[in-house]
């Protein structure tokens with residue numbers, strides 16, 4: 001005959017048995033194990049904080065700081081709404097910086113491919129939209145974007161300053177547009193260079209100087 005035993009309590013949150021030696025907790029009328037109690041209390045605390053932020057008007061210094069960053073804020077904004085506006089503004093800023101970096105990188109890889117000394121993107125002998133697919137594809141991968149940030153930007157070779165002067169351009173306006181390839185510049189052997197070449201070469205096809213020279217023959 002099996003001895004009659006008091007069944008183990010079961011946690012009504014995770015469904016695991018609670019050993020009779022363990023402490024049984026009651027949370028909002030339900031029996032829960034200690035790990036679940038911890039999680040539920042933490043979630044409850046977070047929810048309370050979040051609800052409080054939705055009800056409370058943001059403090060003036062916090063609003064002023066956000067306005068200084070360029071965030072547009074209506075009067076009476078709540079703490080929660082201000083947090084969302086600042087986060088969205090920062091995300092948009094980071095995104096715009098990524099787009100600029102990636103576009104500069106793609107143009108720089110093309111410049112290198114053409115062995116050209118373009119000072120501005122618009123010096124490239126093909127329409128800008130030719131590269132938009134490559135830019136978009138690189139932007140879609142956080143890993144690729146990180147690898148681009150690892151390359152050296154803001155240098156375009158030793159003649160750059162002189163060429164800017166000759167064309168009456170401020171080199172500050174142009175310098176930042178480029179990654180320079182060379183011993184102290186961006187790395188031609190890097191995986192991101194190979195990825196980018198593979199993306200742009202099919203697009204560049206008919207515009208490539210070597211191809212044009214072949215066709216002229």
Ligand SMILES: [Zn+2]
Pocket residue numbers: 011012013014015016032033034035036037
């Ligand atoms: Zn549990």
